[in-house]
Amino acid sequence: MIAIPIIVIILVALVSVILLANRQRAATGNLSRETRKRDEAASTSEPTAAGTEVELSEAARARAGEARAQAEGTTPAVRDAQGLTVWEPVDEEELGVTRRQFLNRGILIAMLGALGTFGASLLAFLWPSSSGGFGGVIAAGKLADIQSYMASNLQPFYVPEARTYIQPYPKSALPKAKVVYQDFIYAGMEQGIVALYQKCVHLGCRVPWCQSAQWFECPCHGSKYNRVGEKRDGPAPRGLDRFQAIVKGGAVTINTGLLSVGPPIGTDTTGQVAEGPHCVG
Numbered sequence: 001m002i003a004i005p006i007i008v009i010i011l012v013a014l015v016s017v018i019l020l021a022n023r024q025r026a027a028t029g030n031l032s033r034e035t036r037k038r039d040e041a042a043s044t045s046e047p048t049a050a051g052t053e054v055e056l057s058e059a060a061r062a063r064a065g066e067a068r069a070q071a072e073g074t075t076p077a078v079r080d081a082q083g084l085t086v087w088e089p090v091d092e093e094e095l096g097v098t099r100r101q102f103l104n105r106g107i108l109i110a111m112l113g114a115l116g117t118f119g120a121s122l123l124a125f126l127w128p129s130s131s132g133g134f135g136g137v138i139a140a141g142k143l144a145d146i147q148s149y150m151a152s153n154l155q156p157f158y159v160p161e162a163r164t165y166i167q168p169y170p171k172s173a174l175p176k177a178k179v180v181y182q183d184f185i186y187a188g189m190e191q192g193i194v195a196l197y198q199k200c201v202h203l204g205c206r207v208p209w210c211q212s213a214q215w216f217e218c219p220c221h222g223s224k225y226n227r228v229g230e231k232r233d234g235p236a237p238r239g240l241d242r243f244q245a246i247v248k249g250g251a252v253t254i255n256t257g258l259l260s261v262g263p264p265i266g267t268d269t270t271g272q273v274a275e276g277p278h279c280v281g
Contacts, residue, residue, distance in 0.1 A: 010119045014112065138162040140195075140245075140252040147192065155209055156196075162254040164243055165196045165209070165216075167227055169270075176269040185260045188245030195245040195254050196229040201262055202236045210279035214272070216240065217280040224280070226272045231265055239263040 138161045140146065146157045146166055156165035169177070169189040177189050188194060196216075200207045205220035215232065216225040223234030230239040239262035244255040 007119075010115055013115050018108075134161065134163060134256050136255075136257055137246075138254050138256060140164075140166060140254050143191070143193070143247055143250055143252050146252060154214070155211060158198075159195075159254060162195070162243065162256050163198045164254055164256070165198060166245070166252070166254075167194050167196060167229070168192055169194045169228055173228075173269045173271075180263050180267055180269060182260050184244045184258065185242055188247065191245070191247040193245050193247070193252065194228050195243045197241040197243060197259065199241070200236060201238055201241060202234070207240070208279075212276035213278050214275040215278070217278060219280055222280050224278070226268070226270060228270055228272075230263055230267045230269065232274075238265060239267060 138159065140157075140159045140162065147168065149157050150166070150168050156167045158165055169192055171192070174186075174189060177186055181189065185194070198206050200218040200220065200223055202218065202221055202223050205218050207216045207218045207223070207225065210217040213224075214227055216227075216229065218224070218234065218236070221235050223236035224232045225236070225240050226232050229242060241262045242260050244258045244260075246253045246255060
């Protein structure tokens, strides 16, 4: 959804640049207002003598023919039977690109390049990563090692790259979990683990583990969650959000690009109560 307004802005900018370039191209070669007024005044003015008018016209035509011949590097201008100079259009390949056209095209190319580079970099910054880093699939380690750590330390296995706590999920609670959780979350529970996002769903604080109570307890506003992230107390509107945990070939990976919203208030699939003093009053 973020990419759509960015693409629209870039397209509008490109259209504006193209319209500006077309306007400048159309204006190239047009006479200024002062020049047109001066020519109109000269054409409407009456000469002092008829002979003078003829002499000036012939002299002007002669000078024009000489200038054109010098500019084109050809013989003197061709005249018709009445003595008027025959105008021949200059070949575009012979004329080449004028200085104004070169500058306009250069500015247009530079603006298009800058807009394209900016748009690409902005999309690359905002677009979620498909692999590696938060927002992608992150390796957590071997399942056997993770389970051994949790059993011996009685605390969750923390994966900092994924900002996730891995906790054991009891097989006895699977029938209740089947009704509550999405299939991709339930698949990890069948393997005996659940991946909990560390952020409190109340106001976004990181929720630490309370070793004495064996619960997650937020120090910011007192929200409390049981071992598998189901809400037990405090102002949190639901349980902890969770990511997809994938077990394949004995290794665990966490898909942080696929998040499941935490279970609603009242969900209690494990029946675990606080096992000691709370860390947050």
